Amino acid sequence: MALPPQGARAVDLSRFTCLPGLIDAHTHLLLQGDATPADYDEQVLRESAPYRALRAAAAAQVALRHGFTTLRDLGTEGAGFADVDLKRAFDRGILEGPRVFASGPAMSVTGGYPLLGYSWERKMPDGVLKCDGADDCRRAVRFQVQNGVSWIKVYADRGYRQRPDGAFESITNFTPEELKAIVDEAHRLRRRVASHSMTPDGHRASLAAGVDSLEHGDVLDAATIRDMAARKVPYCPTLTAGDAVRGPRSVENPIWDALWEASQESLRAAVKGGAPVAFGSDAGGFDWHARNQADEFVLMVQAGMPPWDAIRSATVVAGDLVGPVKAGRLGCLEPGCVADLVAVEGDPVADVGVLRDVKVVVSRGAVVKGR
Numbered sequence: 321m322a323l324p325p326q327g328a329r330a331v332d333l334s335r336f337t338c339l340p341g342l343i344d345a346h347t348h349l350l351l352q353g354d355a356t357p358a359d360y361d362e363q364v365l366r367e368s369a370p371y372r373a374l375r376a377a378a379a380a381q382v383a384l385r386h387g388f389t390t391l392r393d394l395g396t397e398g399a400g401f402a403d404v405d406l407k408r409a410f411d412r413g414i415l416e417g418p419r420v421f422a423s424g425p426a427m428s429v430t431g432g433y434p435l436l437g438y439s440w441e442r443k444m445p446d447g448v449l450k451c452d453g454a455d456d457c458r459r460a461v462r463f464q465v466q467n468g469v470s471w472i473k474v475y476a477d478r479g480y481r482q483r484p485d486g487a488f489e490s491i492t493n494f495t496p497e498e499l500k501a502i503v504d505e506a507h508r509l510r511r512r513v514a515s516h517s518m519t520p521d522g523h524r525a526s527l528a529a530g531v532d533s534l535e536h537g538d539v540l541d542a543a544t545i546r547d548m549a550a551r552k553v554p555y556c557p558t559l560t561a562g563d564a565v566r567g568p569r570s571v572e573n574p575i576w577d578a579l580w581e582a583s584q585e586s587l588r589a590a591v592k593g594g595a596p597v598a599f600g601s602d603a604g605g606f607d608w609h610a611r612n613q614a615d616e617f618v619l620m621v622q623a624g625m626p627p628w629d630a631i632r633s634a635t636v637v638a639g640d641l642v643g644p645v646k647a648g649r650l651g652c653l654e655p656g657c658v659a660d661l662v663a664v665e666g667d668p669v670a671d672v673g674v675l676r677d678v679k680v681v682v683s684r685g686a687v688v689k690g691r
């Protein structure tokens with residue numbers, strides 16, 4: 321075993337359980353809870369991008385203190401490429417912060433994403449970058465890459481409803497040509513694509529286009545699970561956000577309660593069917609300060625996922641999905657891995673709830689919490 325470098329400080333963690341730094345593969349640093357459309361519009365309309373970036377920096381501190389040393393941030397919701405700026409500030413040590421995989425404004429089509437419902441006479445800001453037609457979508461991917469994103473986030477479906485027979489249906493945002501163009505151009509430019517997709521219509525379109533991860537996956541049918549397992553395409557179940565928004569949103573539309581119910585069933589089926597599951601809480605969809613994103617572990621286990629698999633989802637599985645980085649592999653604790661680790665009291669395999677109370681956090685080789 322190699323000796324520690326001269327002057328290195330020894331930290332005794334022998335009474336703790338140590339794990340790799342946790343990875344949340346689905347967050348929104350630039351969002352501070354949007355249970356209702358009013359919450360969303362308020363942030364996009366009344367808050368400047370600099371103000372939102374300051375709030376995001378505070379959210380990143382919360383994440384780091386909760387043990388999340390890596391975030392894949394999937395959309396700035398009207399704040400442009402502020403996530404790329406945050407990443408730069410954290411990487412350069414201007415501010416203490418997690419490793420961030422940024423995706424900029426995310427992408428949808430005309431009419432497919434808020435802000436919506438305002439007078440047609442007004443030019444309202446968009447929560448995403450919109451593109452129409454395969455060529456325009458290729459151009460949009462190039463624009464995202466020009467501005468420093470490492471992932472492309474697309475919104476594949478919207479307009480969820482349930483048929484009388486109980487089946488869910490949605491509107492797919494992109495034509496097959498558009499979505500294929502986005503994925504092709506992203507891959508050509510060495511970027512990967514995360515696809516917001518809640519229903520089988522969205523999953524079919526996303527998987528046919530060749531996306532690299534599905535996001536939410538509230539309703540996973542057998543064909544989707546088979547395809548995910550065969551092609552090793554993971555999904556982020558985002559149960560914490562589903563739990564946080566179902567109350568406020570179901571007042572307007574009971575579909576959100578139905579989707580929540582379906583999401584539990586889907587996670588069980590995905591685990592059983594061997595589809596990879598990556599930890600993703602959708603933090604930002606709920607208030608970073610009101611709820612610990614580690615709640616996702618507890619909700620995953622409550623839904624029927626074995627605790628060991630839930631822990632792997634936020635370490636090796638998410639690490640393989642987003643990494644590696646120059647400093648090493650993510651989501652592991654051995655030579656060749658980055659120096660990110662957390663320590664908890666007790667046994668997280670016996671009780672994943674202990675992951676909500678991380679005692680020590682080491683990020684990029686520095687102790688940032690505890691000891």
Ligand SMILES: [Zn+2]
Pocket residue numbers: 346347348394602605
């Ligand atoms: Zn999200």
